[in-house]
Amino acid sequence: MSTAVKLASFVKTCWKLNLAGAMEFRFSFLITAGTMIINNAVWVFFWWLYFNRFQTVNGWGLNDVMLMWAISAGAFGLVSVFFGNALRLPSLIATGQLDAYLTQPKPILLHVLISRMSVSAIGDLTFAFLIYFWKGDVSLAGGAKFLLALLIGAMIFLGMALLLGTFAFYLGNTEGMSSMLFDSIVTFTVYPTDIFKGLGKALLFTLIPAGFISSMPIKLLRPAVDTPFLIAALAFSFALVLFALWFFHRGLRRYTSGNMTGMRM
Template structure:
């Protein structure tokens, strides 16, 4: 069994050190959902300690998303099409990106803090506990304001695209693959800290680039940039491919999208595990926030 694999056939040890089989083995899914619920509650309680700050953040997030969408809607008032993409395509693009990013950072709120956690030796707390480090670390902080992004995406898509039930299912699928790719990309870029030392700045730049390129219609890019958007900076898989699916659905494209998401996640786990072997911890005085 690898260091981070979940435990199976667990035994409990009593105070005298003798071992006895656990009475009622619980399913992994139930255990993890209880674990996620407990963390969600703790995060919500922690955020509500500062109510004004919490409300301001939610409002600012909605405003930020809304302003960009208004910009694009104003653009389409003047010009009906950009590289073959119309108003509905751009709204779908924005809705998928916002909801994917929102979902990724709601569930994995530590995603874009990982580089800092590595540098400051803050993975110690997760490594001392009996859970796989990567999912535990990612989930232990949930952004309670990021659901604003998800809501923005869902409401925007529903109001402006008027989707059919089939398109809603496709939208859900696109959010899931998009958030998986965001998480995978975040883990890989932030894990650079294992090798480079302080990679917080690099990781932030890469994340910003991914978000920016995801929110523009990919057909406007050519050559090397386009190649990069389907390899190193997988913005094309977050929004472009899903929009293409809305325009012209094929099962092969859908399977390819899920395949890419699975591949990206596998790669991210491998990179993180390789990096963890180089983890050097630290001696800063720290508390969990």
């Protein structure tokens, strides 16, 4: 069996065990995931009230905003479900909890990321597909574009989570700072990009790359795809993830063991 096949099997096993652990307490699982669906739906309801009075906002309609929420929630859900430790990196690094992973014959960062699943994020992912099947283009081409939008969004969220988390190698416990900065990025992904102008809009496509995610409904999901935007979004998301991987492994050289004893798969 090749190394790639063994690694894929390992990842699949981790995800299965994470899901089994989440499903162990069915009622708690349903309540947690269901609450997140309701939370997202409440925000969409407020936008519905707004668009009942104003039909468009700089060319954005209600369907565009609903799909924007679907992409943001779905991309965040993908990262939190399949790479659940991405947002916990600062705490894991600062408290020496990487020790248990360093002794395993698996890629360290991958092993860390897939070792946890966020139950509430399953609600985010479910919400995304509910909105898509309700308001999106459910054709083959429409489905492919929606999945591509989720992938790009997930890569941007993952890349930013890794970058912010890696600062813990240099600055100590940056959990509060990382959480605040990441939450600000998530917040800007659920506002139409065109309401921002000048420097604010420039920041949304650079330091706070939420603009690539929030622009998806009008740049990618509409019948006429904005090809230059799509190329830029793909290039940025791939470059961000690659740089984040490099930054993490460079920071790992500064890691100080917490002398913790633990066992992993």
